[in-house]
Amino acid sequence: MTKFDALVKQSIVHLYQWSLTSSEAEFDEKLISFLLDIGPGMCSQIFSALLEDKMIQQVSYEPMSYVITRTLIRAAEEILEAELAESKMAPASDRIVTLDDNKPARQKAVAAIQEVIAEAEKSNEFGQLFADPNERIVVLSEMKSGLAILRDEAVARYSTIKNFIADRLAMIASKIPDAVVGVLAKKAIDALEAFIKGLFS
Known part of the structure; x- marks a missing residue:
């Protein structure tokens, strides 16, 4: 899990800033999309990293469930972007x-x-x-x-x-x-x- 620590910490701050300006409709649409994309395994890993680092309480006075959910979205975005950048460059075989x-x-x-x-x-x-x-x-x-x-x-x-x-x-x-x-x-x-x-x- 340590490889996600820095990314998750940064993601929480960015996510909280984003959550202040997003509408509930935008949030719901984004949440559903990313939960489907990352699957339960990745969700579990991200939640574990958040709880281990205890960063949630340091960046927000909002209810814990509110911040965790939005933090998950931002952390998932960062991970998916990195994976997508790599997967787009990989052909079927090396040649x-x-x-x-x-x-x-x-x-x-x-x-x-x-x-x-x-x-x-x-x-x-x-x-x-x-x-x-x-x-x-x-x-x-x-x-x-x-x-x-x-x-x-x-x-x-x-x-x-x-x-x-x-x-x-x-x-x-x-x-x-x-x-x-x-x-x-x-x-x-x-x-x-x-x-x-x-x-x-």
């Missing part, structure tokens, strides 16, 4: 792809990823994701290696793009979505997804 295809989309993806790396190198929020400073260095190195392949090579194995770039972008976007580097990561995911769709279409 070697020709990177010279779809050149404009390739250039946009490269530029977007370069922005993420440049921001990550100076971002305190990005550095705080790692308990071991050496892990930060390794992740940046992997992203740079993946970027070099995406930018310079004519062909590459899809798993290299996924493991060194796509997975790293998804991690950044899901864990620090409001930081500058998180916003840039979301844009890079969209650009990379558009390029990959062109490769497999």
Whole structure:
């Protein structure tokens, strides 16, 4: 459950702010949709994380049931967005792809990823994701290696793009979505997804 802790804490604050301006009709529609999407297993995991962290009481004077329900929605949104970003990039099988295809989309993806790396190198929020400073260095190195392949090579194995770039972008976007580097990561995911769709279409 620890991997959800930071996300859930952040989600509670954002959710409470959102709940102040949402109508009951909007809330009910959103609640039903997300409960159906995430299923009982994920609901149970999120509730457990909320209770363990005891964050609910720290952000609201509303009744506990009111805040828990809305917190679930926001936490589910964050988790689903990260899972969707990764699943959209995963083809049925790993294979070697020709990177010279779809050149404009390739250039946009490269530029977007370069922005993420440049921001990550100076971002305190990005550095705080790692308990071991050496892990930060390794992740940046992997992203740079993946970027070099995406930018310079004519062909590459899809798993290299996924493991060194796509997975790293998804991690950044899901864990620090409001930081500058998180916003840039979301844009890079969209650009990379558009390029990959062109490769497999």
